[in-house]
Amino acid sequence: MALNMADEVKLFGFAFSPYVCRVKMALNMKGVKFQNIEEDPTNKSSQLLNYMNPVHKKVPVLVHNGNPIWESLVIVEYIDHVWKQVPFFPQDPYQKAVARFWAKFIDEKVFGKNGGDQQVVAEAYENMQILEKELGVKGKKFFGGDNMNMVDISAGFIAYWLPLLEEATQIKILTKDKFPKIMKWADDFVSCQVVKEILPSRRLVLAYYKKRFCKG
Amino acid sequence: MALNMADEVKLFGFAFSPYVCRVKMALNMKGVKFQNIEEDPTNKSSQLLNYMNPVHKKVPVLVHNGNPIWESLVIVEYIDHVWKQVPFFPQDPYQKAVARFWAKFIDEKVFGKNGGDQQVVAEAYENMQILEKELGVKGKKFFGGDNMNMVDISAGFIAYWLPLLEEATQIKILTKDKFPKIMKWADDFVSCQVVKEILPSRRLVLAYYKKRFCKG
Structure with missing residues (x-):
């Protein structure tokens, strides 16, 4: 697959979505320039509908040289496959x-x-405890070790969106005494330049969550 | 990663499980010899428990040179990565x-x-219609084209286990008038030598499903 300056990379998304931000983060980590097309999830553009999959009618959709790719983690693996710099996976099988x-x-x-x-x-809590332990086993800054990898990209929700969701719903899961390693990881994660650059505003995400989850 | 005759490949599984059979099929397609270790899902061996993941307490578990791998599709991708012959994915990203x-x-x-x-x-029915259409678009023998690929391996359940589940539960989804292409694909799939060799007996799977799903 020939790659050159003529590569056309379009991302159809919704700024507050952690799934969309996975893809933005992946493109940013690779240093790939892309056209960001902001969609209204309740009123999708005809251009997006045209690229949508019959099965999976959700953003993000990445369109690379006219070819649409769906599902955030599938897109992230595709990005890793096409642009080799800053690999998202260890080399060892x-x-x-x-x-x-x-x-x-x-x-x-x-x-x-x-x-x-x-x-x-309750399930998220239990599974977060497993992650807390996993970070402890590694004893590294990121799930990927000294640098972020696929696991960190997948986990971004926990670092940034979950605390905002907790604030909106008043349901607290992440606390420093129960999850010290995840909290430290979250701090390191959101402090990364490649992450900071693509995160939506806290204030707007919080307002969106309040509207969505707190009907009362 | 050096690969040689000393490779030790062990598969912990349960003969009737379509997830386990995905892995057997993948190993068979690659021509990889392995030790099959049959487990009782309700009373797992200490050897298996030792290799189990804290999160995912299920078979199949593949142990390659002492390293355990979990989740059938993750295992299949690992197999594809380690043994390069008969690739399970197209080359093009x-x-x-x-x-x-x-x-x-x-x-x-x-x-x-x-x-x-x-x-x-109802959901399975709707999603099967999408698959029927997808096979039609390709107009090929397998999801992979002329040869089976990752999608065929993932879909094996539909070809062999679903008809047996239908027989056990008396809930019919797959019919020749509604799903002609999937039915044709299923025939071709179960006729493949690499698949036939690893399939469990119809009679035993049927008996297992009857016991599991027909308590009445």
Whole structure:
């Protein structure tokens, strides 16, 4: 696949979405310039509808030289495959499989698809304890070691969006006494230049969450 | 990573599990010899417990030269990464991302984690229609084209286990008039030598499903 200055990279997204920010973060880590197209999730543009998948009618959608790619982690792996600098996975096949396992675990088991109901919160809590332990085992700054990798990209929600969701819903999960390693990781994560640059405003995300989850 | 005759490959599994069979199929497609260790899911061996993940207490677990790998699709990707012959993905990064999307879709949206309740069946039906259409678009024998790929490995459940589950539960989804392309694909799939060799007996799977899903 020939890559050159003529590469056209468009990202259809929604600024507050942690899924969309995974892709922005991945592109930023690779130093790939892209056109950011902000969508209204309740009223998608005809251009986006045109690129949408019959199955998965969600942002982010990355369109690279006219080819649409769907699902945030699939997109991040694609970015890693096309742009080789700053690899998101360890080279060793075993370490790569372990990273893929954890990225998937965070995506499916910690993220929680259904907002703040009790069972989701209890499960997220238990799974966060597993992550806390995993960070302890490594004893490194990031899940990826000294530098961020696929697992950190997958986990970004925990660092930035979860505290805002907690503030909006008044359900507290992340505390310094229960999750000291995750809290330290979260600080380091949001302090990274490549992350800071793409994060949406705290104030606006908080307002969005309050509107969405606090109907009362 | 040096690979040689001394490679030790152990698969901890349960013969009737379609997840375990994904891994067996992948190893068989690559021509990798492995030691199959049959486990009782309700009474796991201490050797397996030793290799288990704190998070994911399920088979299959592949142990390669002492290193355990978890989650069937993560294991299949690992196998593809270590043994290069008969690749499970297209070379082209875009086609690879598309294959990864469909493998994930089938795993998460068609497989259905909760047996035969009505909502699961309705959702599976709808998602199978999407797959039927996808096979039509390709107009090829397999999801992978002329040869099986990652998507076929992920979809194996539909070809072999689903008809047996239908027989056990008397809930019929797959019919020749509604799903002609999937039915044709299923025939071709189970006729492949590398698949046939690793499939469990129909009679035993059926008996297992009857016991599990038909308490009445």
